[in-house]
Amino acid sequence: MPESIRNDQSPAGANFPRDRSWHPPAFTPWYKTSVPRSPKQALISLDGTVSEITGPVFGHNMLGELDNDLVRNFAKPGESPIGQRIIVHGRVLDENGRGVAGALVEFWQANAGGRYRHKKETYLAPLDPNFGGCGRTITAEDGFYSFRTIKPGPYPWPNGVNDWRPAHIHFSVFGHSFSQRLITQMYFEGDPLIWQCPIVKTIPSREAIESLIAPLDMANTIPMDARAYKFDIVLRGRRSTLFENRMEGN
Amino acid sequence: MVQSLGLLKETPSQTAGPYVHIGCVPNFSGIEGVYPEDLGRGMVNARTRGERITVTGRVIDGTGTPLRDVLVEIWQADAMGLYNSPMETRGQADPEFTGWGRCPGDMTSGEFRFETIKPGAVPYPDGRIQAPHITFWIVARGINIGLHTRMYFPDEEAANAADPLLSRIEHKIRVPTLIAKSSGGGAYVFDIHLQGDNETIFLDI
Numbered sequence A: 001m002p003e004s005i006r007n008d009q010s011p012a013g014a015n016f017p018r019d020r021s022w023h024p025p026a027f028t029p030w031y032k033t034s035v036p037r038s039p040k041q042a043l044i045s046l047d048g049t050v051s052e053i054t055g056p057v058f059g060h061n062m063l064g065e066l067d068n069d070l071v072r073n074f075a076k077p078g079e080s081p082i083g084q085r086i087i088v089h090g091r092v093l094d095e096n097g098r099g100v101a102g103a104l105v106e107f108w109q110a111n112a113g114g115r116y117r118h119k120k121e122t123y124l125a126p127l128d129p130n131f132g133g134c135g136r137t138i139t140a141e142d143g144f145y146s147f148r149t150i151k152p153g154p155y156p157w158p159n160g161v162n163d164w165r166p167a168h169i170h171f172s173v174f175g176h177s178f179s180q181r182l183i184t185q186m187y188f189e190g191d192p193l194i195w196q197c198p199i200v201k202t203i204p205s206r207e208a209i210e211s212l213i214a215p216l217d218m219a220n221t222i223p224m225d226a227r228a229y230k231f232d233i234v235l236r237g238r239r240s241t242l243f244e245n246r247m248e249g250n
Numbered sequence B: 001m002v003q004s005l006g007l008l009k010e011t012p013s014q015t016a017g018p019y020v021h022i023g024c025v026p027n028f029s030g031i032e033g034v035y036p037e038d039l040g041r042g043m044v045n046a047r048t049r050g051e052r053i054t055v056t057g058r059v060i061d062g063t064g065t066p067l068r069d070v071l072v073e074i075w076q077a078d079a080m081g082l083y084n085s086p087m088e089t090r091g092q093a094d095p096e097f098t099g100w101g102r103c104p105g106d107m108t109s110g111e112f113r114f115e116t117i118k119p120g121a122v123p124y125p126d127g128r129i130q131a132p133h134i135t136f137w138i139v140a141r142g143i144n145i146g147l148h149t150r151m152y153f154p155d156e157e158a159a160n161a162a163d164p165l166l167s168r169i170e171h172k173i174r175v176p177t178l179i180a181k182s183s184g185g186g187a188y189v190f191d192i193h194l195q196g197d198n199e200t201i202f203l204d205i
C-alpha cells in the first residue's frame, strides 16, 4: 500500500471488536443444548490479520433464477405452498452504516405448519409437498436484498416440557471479511412467543432482541398478493487504517 | 452531550439450530433440485497449485460425544500465502483455489472432511510471519455464536514456534489444541473439543 494518506476506507482495516455483551454468551443453561457445547475457557483475543480481514466472495452468476423465491423454488409446476405469502427485504449494512455489496445471504425456515423438511425432524405437523424451505441471494451495490416466501409457523421443540419457537427465519450472512461471518434468526412483529423462547432469551438485552424483530412493512406490501416484512442486518464495521504502521508489502 | 458516533450495533447472533443443513447444504439434508450442488464442497480442481492435503476431524462436546449436527467452514490462503478475496491487497491469489470450504458433520459419525491444499505462510500486521494455518468457524445447535479457531500444522515446528499468535498464548499447555495430527500422506486430523481438559482454544477475532 502506498505511503500517501487515503481518505477512503482502506481495504486492509480490521473489524471493530465484537461486543460480546450484546451477543448471547456461550453458556445459557435454560437452552439446554448449550450446556455441553459451550466453551468454558476465555476466548483468546486476536486483532484481525489478513486471515480474518479477507473472506470469500460469491458471484451473482452462481444464483439460480428462483433461489430467492421459496414460493416457487420447490413447488411443482403450477402449484404453490400453503401459507401466508410474504416478502422479506432489507439491507445488509456494517456498523458504520454503509451498505455491504455482494454479500451472500442464505435463509431457511419451517413451512406454514412449523415443520422443517429435514431427515431428523419429527414434529407431527405435515410436510408441504410444494415447500422446500431454503433460499439465497446476494446483496446489491447498496446492500439491498429481498426474497419471497410463506410465513413459517411456530413449532414445539424438546427443551423444556412445553417450549415453542416463535415463527422465525434463519439467516446466514457473509460480509467481505471472514470475521464478519454471522448466523442469526429473524422474528415477526407482534408474535407473543418471542418473549417466552429460551433461544431468544440467550440474548441479554431487550434492545438487542428487538433488533431481530422485523416490522410489518405495509408500504412495500404488494396489494392482493403478499405482505412485506423489513429486516436489516448489521455486520461488524471496519476501522480505518489511516495512521497504522504497516510494513511494506503487508 | 457530545456528538454521536453514529455507529450501528451488530445484529446479535442466534444458534444455527439443528436444521442448518436446509439453508447451507440443502442437498445433504435431502432437499435436491433447488441448488445444483451444495456450496463449499469443492475447494480444489486439477489446476490448483500446491500440495494436496485432507483435513478430517470431529467436533466433540463436553461429554465426549461428537456433534452430528455441526456445520464447519474453513478459510485459508493459497499455496503462496495469498487469499482469494477482494480484500487481499498483496497480490493475485491462485484463481483455481477458492480458499473456502463448508462441510456438515456426518449424521452418524460427526466427521467432517476437507480436500484442500496446504496454505502458505501469511504476514502478521507488524510484518512478522504467521505459520501456515487454516481458519475454522463452527456452528451448531447449542452454539449461540459461531466459534472461530485455527488449525496449524504439526510439521511446521519452527514456524509454529515463531507464530505471533501461538507464541503469546499464556497457557502453553493449551497450544497443542490448535495443532493437527498427521496421519501421513498429506492427511491431517483436527478434532475440536468444545469443553474438557483438551478444550480447543477459541478466538475472539
Ligand SMILES: [Fe+2]
Pocket (backbone or CB within 6 Å): A110, A165, A168, A170, B017
Ligand atoms: Fe428454526
